[in-house]
Amino acid sequence: MSETVVADTALPTVAEQLRNGLRRLGKAVVVITAWHDARRWAMTATAVSELSMDPPSLLVCVNKSASLHGPLTAGASFCVNILHCDQLEVSNACAGKLKGEARFELGDWGSGEDGTPYLRDAQASFFCRYEKHVEHGTHAVVIGEVLSVDVAGDVDPLIYLDGGYARAMPL
Template sequence: MSDLTVERRVTANDAVPSAAVTTVDQQAFRDAMAKLSAAVNIVTTDGPAGKAGFTASAVSSVSDTPGTLLVCLNRGSSVYPTFQANEHLCVNTLAAHHEALSSLFGSRSSTEERFAATEWDVLHTGSPVLQDALVAFDCRVEEVVSAATHDIFICRVLAIKQGQSTDGLVYFSRGYHAVRG
């Protein structure tokens, strides 16, 4: 047994004293996040506001009932207004051989250059689906939550396309890495 005694249990309803709230240095946070492996995705949309796409690692499953994902997008991004207005998107999870495509969609290249670099299909929403994606999730945006500099798009999955590749692409320690399936 430990010599530690608990004087008072803290519950979720207890207020946290403001002196206990701290912030971390931005660079320290970025350095720490570099240690978090994440799948690499190209998120796309096409609709009344136009076509757009960007590279993202801030994508996560929310629920399987119903199939729901979240996608984070900086409100200052040049593609933000297009995604906000179109209200649907496709999360294209990249295979190991997509490193150059990921870099292109993460650059300041034009929309035309980005989409001309490879072949695309469409599923339910009309958002571009990468033909050789590891997997693609075609989604309708159901809710948007603002947090700090980003909006979190809560997305209902309407269609899924499984690719042929079994090797994924992750971003870790500020670099791309293949994950063998």
């Protein structure tokens, strides 16, 4: 009797399939900022979405290993800054290249009434008051009520697509 040998053709895990599928979902690049324990905090993200118009609110997803996770889940107010296509260096600085206060060495930073840092020349800056968060898997989903929005310049956001940066092009 002959024996059939089957090659090990491991199928991708669902997580790998998800990651591969999401590479096709272009998202605006944002920097989420907060003021907490007399310190400024910042991180680059794409997992941000509008949640409700009444009350006006956004949600942001933050990895539990990110330095901003603690301040956000502790209830810090925060700002979601949509980056302009020419703010690639700011994105990289806040994505891990630099740490702590060094993340604020690039860009034109201001402070809101409560000290929350924001990029003065971002496409839009959404100032949010912490409402609540939910921990799920590796991340926390943080919901913030939008208190005010600053909008600047022409609409030309920095986009993250297929593992790299891109520029939005109108049809």
